Amino acid sequence: TVINGIFPGLKLSDTIISMLAAVSIFAIPFNLKRGEFILQWRDTQKLAWGILILFGGGLALAKGMSASGIVDIVSTAIASSDISIIITAAFLILLMLFMTELMSNVALVAVLAPVVAGIAIGLDIPIVHLLIPVTIASSCAFMLPMATPPNAIVFASGYIKVHQMARAGVILNLIAVALLILLFQFVIPLLF
Numbered sequence: 001t002v003i004n005g006i007f008p009g010l011k012l013s014d015t016i017i018s019m020l021a022a023v024s025i026f027a028i029p030f031n032l033k034r035g036e037f038i039l040q041w042r043d044t045q046k047l048a049w050g051i052l053i054l055f056g057g058g059l060a061l062a063k064g065m066s067a068s069g070i071v072d073i074v075s076t077a078i079a080s081s082d083i084s085i086i087i088t089a090a091f092l093i094l095l096m097l098f099m100t101e102l103m104s105n106v107a108l109v110a111v112l113a114p115v116v117a118g119i120a121i122g123l124d125i126p127i128v129h130l131l132i133p134v135t136i137a138s139s140c141a142f143m144l145p146m147a148t149p150p151n152a153i154v155f156a157s158g159y160i161k162v163h164q165m166a167r168a169g170v171i172l173n174l175i176a177v178a179l180l181i182l183l184f185q186f187v188i189p190l191l192f
Helices: 002-006 014-027 049-068 070-079 085-099 105-123 127-137 149-156 162-191
Strands: 029-031
Touching: 049 105, 070 085, 070 105, 085 105, 085 127, 085 162, 105 127, 127 162, 149 162
Parallel strands: none
Antiparallel strands: none
16 A cells, blocks of 8 residues: 555555565575575475465356356346345345355455345335345355355365265255344344
8 A cells, every 4th residue: 555655556456465475475585694585485385275276266256257247137137026025135145145155255245235235225125134134144155165265174174075065054054044034034123
């Protein structure tokens, strides 16, 4: 941010800043006489590269779904239908919950929050009534390794197979859906 303030024409994203910091750690000497640097390549060999690639794939999928227009198609279809509000909320909770298995929850909320807000306006209900349970659903990713970094870490241990995670995760996802529908129907209207 300091560099962007000094050079307003230079746009540095978080990604570029992170990469510059990581590369500079390889260049900063720890012991110049022995030629040792803070970070050496052999240190990176211990990194769990599979987890990084898995998580990166999830982010790429999020970008692809957003760029393809799938999100716009879904929001238009929901807003124009004559389905009850509770069914719409349940559908959005289910959609968010199962999409977050394939996409980063932060990216998914960034993409779908405006859509959900638009649907709430179209249904003539307060935006927070619909946005809170749908946003919470984005944190309920229990089925797949790529859904969240903790899932990926557990999977990378090698003790759990994908089908085991999926079987247990489906049960947890269904419990989360039921709780979030109850939250939408009974708790949130009392608070807001």
